Amino acid sequence: MKCFALALAAVLLGGVAGCERQMRGMYQQPRYDPGEGSSLFPDGKAARPPAPGSVPAAAGQLAATSSGRRGREVPAQWQAADAAGSPAPITRALLLHGRERYEIFCMPCHSPVGDGDGPVVRRGFPRPPTYHQQRLREAPDRHFFDVMTHGHGIMYSYADRITPEDRWAIVAYIRALQLSQHVQLSALPPALRESLPASPAVPASGSAGAAR
Ligand code: HEC
Known part of the structure; x- marks a missing residue:
């Protein structure tokens, strides 16, 4: 009996070793390393140049030292759009586009109204500050753009997912959200103002007005 068990163990171990050999075979497939040469192409390089019009998701020193994971340098054509500031006039179409992007990202x-109570937060993610506080109402548009571009505290950057044009559309929509919770009665068109109940039924700062 003992002898049989030993034989069985030997057979099983042999099987495992065979498996491991197969796996090694998969790990060690022929491939080119970065920067390696190849006689296959006329320029002697194994790496092919990117197709015309390709946009790098990551570039520069940080990308090179981290397999692209930490490359946050903004490609030159995006930098130009960044520097120009909000490029598009604020129209209904832009706001609707901003709303769509806002709701995705x-x-x-x-949260839909910007008070920091979104579904991910309800499941335990740290709660972001509400947009309906004095500091963020007074913050320039650029601040929102920069937070999306570079991240802020524990919020990560969206530069690689949202184009600068779309970031400005989101900024415009956040401004509309802020207005929706905090508007001076005197800023409303007269017809709308008159249609509202006399006072003080409309609170000046809206329900989400408190700072975090
Ligand atoms: C995964 C959750 C998450 C998503 C998605 C997210 N944020 Fe945030 N955001 C946070 C958290 C958390 C903070 C607070 C970060 C801190 O203070 O450490 C924050 C902070 C902010 C702030 C406040 C910065 C300040 O001055 O205090 C702004 C503005 C902002 N986010 C805008 C955006 C915009 C615009 C988007 C969409 C493109 C977005 N966030 C997507 C979690 C998120």
Whole structure:
């Protein structure tokens, strides 16, 4: 009996060793390393140049030292758009586009109204500050753009997912959200103002007005 068990163990171990050999074979497939040469192409390089019009997701020193994971340098053509500031005039179409992008990328944490009570936060993610506080009402548009571009505290950057044009559309929509919770009666068109109940039924700062 003992002898049989030993034989069985030997057979099983042999099987495992065979498996391991097969796996090694998969790990060690022929491939080119970065910068390696190849006689296959006329320029002697194994790496092919990117197709015309390719946009790098990551570039520069940080990308080179981290397999691209930490490369946050903004490609030159985006930098130009960044420097120009908000490029498009604020129209209904731009706001609707900003709303769509906001609901995809920001709403999960910042909530549909921007008070920081989004579905991801309800499941335990740290709560972001509400947009409806004095500091963020007074912050320049550029601040929102920069937070999306570079991240802020524990919020990571969206530079690689949202183009500068779309970031400005989101900024415009966040401004509309802020206005929706905090508007001076005197800023409303007369017809709308008159249609509202006399006072003080409309609070000046809206329900989400408190700072965090
Ligand atoms: C995964 C959750 C999450 C998503 C998605 C997210 N944020 Fe945030 N955001 C946070 C958190 C958390 C903070 C607070 C960060 C801190 O203070 O450490 C924050 C802070 C901010 C702030 C406040 C910065 C300040 O001055 O205090 C702004 C503005 C902001 N986010 C805008 C956005 C925009 C615009 C988007 C969509 C493009 C977005 N966030 C997407 C979690 C998120």
